[in-house]
Amino acid sequence: MAILLSQLLEQDPTDTLWIADENSKTLLQQGFHFGGDLLTNRWDIAQLAQGKATKVLFSDFRLDQLEPHYRRIIFPVSKEKAVVHHVINRAPGIMREHGELIITGRKNSGIKTYASKAAKYFGDAKEMRKDGQDYLGIIPLPRGGASGATLDDRDYPELRQPEKLNGLYSKPGLFGWNKVDVGSVLLAQQLAGHLPESGAHVVDLGCGYGYLCAQLAELGRYEFTATDNNAAALLACEKNFQTLKLQGRVMPSDAGAELAEQSADFVICNPPFHQGFQVEGDLTERFLRNGARVLKSGGQALYVVNEFIPLAKKAEPFFAQTELLAKENGFCVYRCSK
DSSP states (O other): OHHHHHHHHTSSGGGEEEEOOGGGHHHHHTTOOEEEEEEESBHHHHHHHTTTEEEEEESSSOGGGSOSOEEEEEEEOOSSHHHHHHHHHHGGGGEEEEEEEEEEEEGGGTHHHHHHHHHHHHTSOOEEEEETTEEEEEEEOOTTOOOSOOOOOOSTTOOBOOGGGTTOOBOTTSTTTTSOOHHHHHHHHHHGGGOOOTTOEEEEETOTTTHHHHHHHTTSOOEEEEEESBHHHHHHHHHHHHHHTOEEEEEEOSTTTTSOTTOEEEEEEOOOOEETTEEOTTHHHHHHHHHHHHEEEEEEEEEEEETTSOHHHHHTTTOSEEEEEEEETTEEEEEEEO
8 A cells, every 4th residue: 555655645745635544654664755744643653754744733633623725635544434434524624626535445444435435425426446455536525515414423523421431531533432441451450459659650551541540540549641642542531530630641652652761660551462454563562662661670560462462472571570460351461570
């Protein structure tokens, strides 16, 4: 997809908005420079794009905050349907007359269905092209703007309190947004037996909507730093910190890379092992490396991972000792110490 995407972005870049989701990362890693604006909900992509795009915007796909002047919007479709529907719904509002939305993806991404839905919403016109294993849909915006019914995006921008979250706020756009992750539950069950001292600085790497911080806060008084790569997760976690009156801060971070060395007494982490449609093998190692880097001497870190991830072996270069605390429902919780 990188070749097709680069070809599209090189055409008329100054009037183009590149909506760069997780599947755009490879192109930026290859050193691609873009002469237009780039919008992403991922902190790692926003940092990677600095100096490689005219303007870099980091937000939870807040297209409504942009001026309506783009002739082209290029969007490699996301993994989550609500995100794709949200972008399609908001795209006409920032496009000039006779602009076009170009969506790309492979067959398993649902690209053909999304192109058909976008065409029906915009005004029924579309052009589909195939380039190897990649597809692209070109949907022109007719004079007068979109005339069809908007797509169901689950009220994407709105924070809400899903029933299964017991009062916590969440929203579409973050992994497992309307449920409590089984692995996080297993980790939370181990907290009571491994509590840090009162007032300790706790770092949550990959905080999501803040479930682990909320659970730990019920067991003691701590100062939290919650980090995540995803803008939607940061919005939800910030709301939960405010609602629960948790002490600390919520901040964007790429697996904790921005945090100060030896600044944490205790680390909690449920690291992802996938990015978009792809499994990224080094994600666990990055969370281990940064967890060890920010942890003070004598501190401990609790990690939960899928049981097929050999965390004990991966932790050896970073921690002095790793102990399996629990194994259940396909997940393992480990305690790592320096």
